[in-house]
Amino acid sequence: MFTVVKVVVLVILSEVWNVIAHILFKKSANTVDMTGIRGLSGHVDYLKKLLSDKLIWIGFGFQVLCVATWLVALAQADLSFVFPLGSIQYIFILFSAHIFLGEKIDRMKLTGTLMVVAGIILITMS
């Protein structure tokens, strides 16, 4: 029982780091003007611009923390238990993208996200 609680806490912690990382990535991507990006060279310029932004690297640090926490969780529980738990990230992202990035939540998006989470739980647990 103790291990189960520990694994759940680790997975949630891992997803919190993950969500922080993604919010930072998207925040950085949003600062780039969208009109100029075309073709391979345009994309290379875009990536160069992003990779020189410190937000990306802070986000990357959180991503490393996320993977490390995830690995510690995986090492003591089956993937088939850890994976469905991880689907909580879609709910975290929905609300944090709304709060920190101003992305809108409408009924479609909310319904869709909840169905995805339910679907993942059904697929990975059955």
Next chain:
Amino acid sequence: MKKGHLTFKVFALIILNDLLDSVAQLGMKKGLADTGISAVTFQNLVEFAMRSLSSWLIWAGILIYVISFILWLVIIYRIDLSIAMPVGSAAYVFIPLMAIIFLHENVSPLRWLGIAFVILGIHFTSQSKKRAA
């Protein structure tokens, strides 16, 4: 192309990203299993880290993660994060479907229901009309 709409191209990029992630995940799980450590404690944390980092599978997994990360930066430039993430769950549909078609695996009714939920969920999410300003 109007920013924020889920075009086929963006959808295809998200699927490719999913596939890379799955391969990385499998490699890392195999690499971890090879360490022979089933429970991580403070006592064996260093040994766990050393053994993990000496596994080529773990490093291959990390490399593939880096590639998929670059791809992800291109994806989120084009679409809302709260759309890109749920759509990324398409892997949960494609992988079982491939297992059914190519490996002739049996799929329980409950798993079919899960697959249907994910497909509908992606559909609803991509129909979301409101975009971030």
